[in-house]
Amino acid sequence: MDARRRFTIGIDFGTLSGRAILVDVATGEEAATAVYEYENGVIDEVLPVGGPPLPPDFALQDPADYVRTVERTIPELLRTSGARPEQVVGVGIDFTSCTMLPARADGTPLCFLPEFRPNPHAWVKLWKHHAAQDHANRLNAIARRRGEPWLPRYGGKISSEWFFPKVWQILEEAPEVYAAADRLLEAADWVVWHLTGHETRNSTTAGYKAIWSKREGFPSRDFFAALDPRLADVVDQKMSRRILPQGSLAGGLRAEVAERIGLLPGTAVAVGNVDAHVAVPATTVVSPHKMVMVMGTSICHMVLDREEHMVEGMCGVVEDGILPGLFGYEAGQSAVGDIFAWYVEQGIPAEYQEQARRRGIGPHELLEEKASRLKPGESGLLALDWWNGNRSVLVDVDLTGMMVGMTLATRPEEIYRALIEGTAFGTRLIMDAFERHGVPIEEVVACGGLPDRNRLLMQIYADVTGREFRVARSSNTSALGSAMFAAVAAGAARGGYDDIVTAAARMAGVRDQVYRPDAESHRIYTELYREYQLLHDYFGRGANDVMKRLKALRARYRASTVRAC
Ligand SMILES: Nc1ncnc2c1ncn2[C@@H]1O[C@H](COP(=O)(O)OP(=O)(O)O)[C@@H](O)[C@H]1O
Numbered sequence: 429m430d431a432r433r434r435f436t437i438g439i440d441f442g443t444l445s446g447r448a449i450l451v452d453v454a455t456g457e458e459a460a461t462a463v464y465e466y467e468n469g470v471i472d473e474v475l476p477v478g479g480p481p482l483p484p485d486f487a488l489q490d491p492a493d494y495v496r497t498v499e500r501t502i503p504e505l506l507r508t509s510g511a512r513p514e515q516v517v518g519v520g521i522d523f524t525s526c527t528m529l530p531a532r533a534d535g536t537p538l539c540f541l542p543e544f545r546p547n548p549h550a551w552v553k554l555w556k557h558h559a560a561q562d563h564a565n566r567l568n569a570i571a572r573r574r575g576e577p578w579l580p581r582y583g584g585k586i587s588s589e590w591f592f593p594k595v596w597q598i599l600e601e602a603p604e605v606y607a608a609a610d611r612l613l614e615a616a617d618w619v620v621w622h623l624t625g626h627e628t629r630n631s632t633t634a635g636y637k638a639i640w641s642k643r644e645g646f647p648s649r650d651f652f653a654a655l656d657p658r659l660a661d662v663v664d665q666k667m668s669r670r671i672l673p674q675g676s677l678a679g680g681l682r683a684e685v686a687e688r689i690g691l692l693p694g695t696a697v698a699v700g701n702v703d704a705h706v707a708v709p710a711t712t713v714v715s716p717h718k719m720v721m722v723m724g725t726s727i728c729h730m731v732l733d734r735e736e737h738m739v740e741g742m743c744g745v746v747e748d749g750i751l752p753g754l755f756g757y758e759a760g761q762s763a764v765g766d767i768f769a770w771y772v773e774q775g776i777p778a779e780y781q782e783q784a785r786r787r788g789i790g791p792h793e794l795l796e797e798k799a800s801r802l803k804p805g806e807s808g809l810l811a812l813d814w815w816n817g818n819r820s821v822l823v824d825v826d827l828t829g830m831m832v833g834m835t836l837a838t839r840p841e842e843i844y845r846a847l848i849e850g851t852a853f854g855t856r857l858i859m860d861a862f863e864r865h866g867v868p869i870e871e872v873v874a875c876g877g878l879p880d881r882n883r884l885l886m887q888i889y890a891d892v893t894g895r896e897f898r899v900a901r902s903s904n905t906s907a908l909g910s911a912m913f914a915a916v917a918a919g920a921a922r923g924g925y926d927d928i929v930t931a932a933a934r935m936a937g938v939r940d941q942v943y944r945p946d947a948e949s950h951r952i953y954t955e956l957y958r959e960y961q962l963l964h965d966y967f968g969r970g971a972n973d974v975m976k977r978l979k980a981l982r983a984r985y986r987a988s989t990v991r992a993c
């Protein structure tokens with residue numbers, strides 16, 4: 429190991445695991461990687477401490493998994509690379525968002541305290557926690573009635589996945605937790621607090637998930653009081669108005685953590701970031717009108733522009749939200765990889781599982797191989813990709829998945845392919861919304877776990893959208909982005925960079941491989957897309973709320989079943 433090399437560390441806290449990389453600041457070479465699969469994963473049935481079944485649509489996490497991620501991955505990076513602590517000039521982290529938790533004034537999560545451990549609301553609410561939809565609906569109705577000027581920045585609706593519906597749910601369903609919480613914060617900011625001993629708040633989670641803007645700050649006291657008088661001062665009582673832009677130095681690594689993980693105390697730590705937004709410069713995108721698609725459990729569609737446009741169903745548009753000096757747009761699909769996981773785990777016949785096992789391949793690979801032999805339109809199937817609700821453009825987690833065209837001859841690979849195609853149609857509809865509202869999409873760069881796992885999926889996305897798909901060089905773009913912002917937090921004087929654009933020029937890259945649309949496939953998919961749009965509007969825009977009626981029946985029946993047993 430050349431002692432003159434300088435490195436930064438980026439840790440991407442994903443939905444199921446934390447992934448860390450050690451990156452050469454001069455070249456972007458990933459000198460080592462380490463992964464920690466969360467011991468408690470996604471908590472959606474019962475708490476790790478036991479107790480009654482969690483209510484429907486709860487999705488929680490254990491902050492101890494975040495501490496274990498730091499303490500397991502960073503020592504592994506140093507061990508496998510041979511890098512010396514003094515060669516590491518900075519650490520940056522990104523997180524799924526809005527993943528939030530209640531904590532004491534010293535940062536202790538309430539779920540660490542014995543008296544609160546049995547209470548689900550004391551635990552981390554993961555980004556995909558969908559049990560605050562009622563609070564989101566009521567918040568949106570009040571915001572619309574008051575004519576709140578910030579609502580159009582979020583596509584006209586605040587999602588139940590974002591910060592304040594989750595806060596309101598805690599207040600109404602567990603007022604004792606709300607009262608005991610000195611701090612309510614994003615997990616991204618909590619991990620940085622754990623690393624540095626300083627509580628900081630970053631502009632990306634604040635801007636996209638907590639209705640903050642650089643020009644106007646948070647919504648008014650009157651607005652919060654209109655939700656519930658007890659929320660009037662929530663920002664000043666349990667949050668902060670000191671919001672730091674991306675690349676800011678949050679502080680130095682505190683000694684007790686540095687000692688445990690083998691880095692030097694005082695190593696620069698960047699403010700926290702969001703897993704989708706941080707990936708953008710790591711794919712080389714630092715200028716407008718290039719869509720970055722972070723493709724994993726979900727898909728996040730990220731675009732930069734010099735102007736602010738109001739686009740239907742956006743998760744948000746935030747000034748400086750992704751890169752300084754530009755408006756950053758975020759759209760998304762709440763479930764993509766999750767849908768394929770559901771089908772592989774719940775839907776394929778044992779014969780297919782056995783076939784895959786005999787051949788020493790995974791079920792995804794077997795299905796991909798079989799589905800690759802099908803032609804667009806051949807299955808007669810069409811899916812609405814709402815297995816975990818709709819994030820963009822309808823912003824409604826109470827919508828559910830659907831597939832039409834099934835017959836007695838339908839095969840598993842046809843279903844698998846139709847699920848992929850349905851998610852691709854969802855992406856095409858988001859791209860159309862951007863262009864319809866004045867934000868052109870001139871290029872597409874994909875990153876995340878899916879491009880490395882499923883070539884058929886990538887080709888289908890190119891065929892459905894009619895666009896070329898480039899792929900980021902790194903297989904860990906979010907962690908690479910965090911490592912890049914760590915270099916900026918350290919600054920050039922300490923071996924990093926003074927701005928993210930320079931860091932991107934030196935540390936980011938794209939692969940030579942390009943997925944190009946096939947003209948005939950695109951023509952067939954455009955026919956199918958028209959059918960998708962009809963189903964999308966019929967079931968998603970109020971013509972028939974059968975999905976919501978069925979979901980209400982399920983909740984009622986499930987509640988009675990739980991009471992009976
Ligand atoms: N071969 C595959 N084809 C399609 N989806 C896959 C495949 N292998 C894994 N997945 C899905 O990819 C998702 C994980 O994506 P990844 O980007 O690694 O994680 P995260 O979303 O937590 O960042 C899971 O939802 C999983 O079901």
Ligand SMILES: O=C(CO)[C@H](O)[C@H](O)COP(=O)(O)O
Nearest residue numbers: 443524525555704724725726
């Ligand atoms: O909404 C988000 C980003 O703004 C979530 O962080 C993202 O959807 C999480 O998904 P994944 O597990 O696929 O990284």
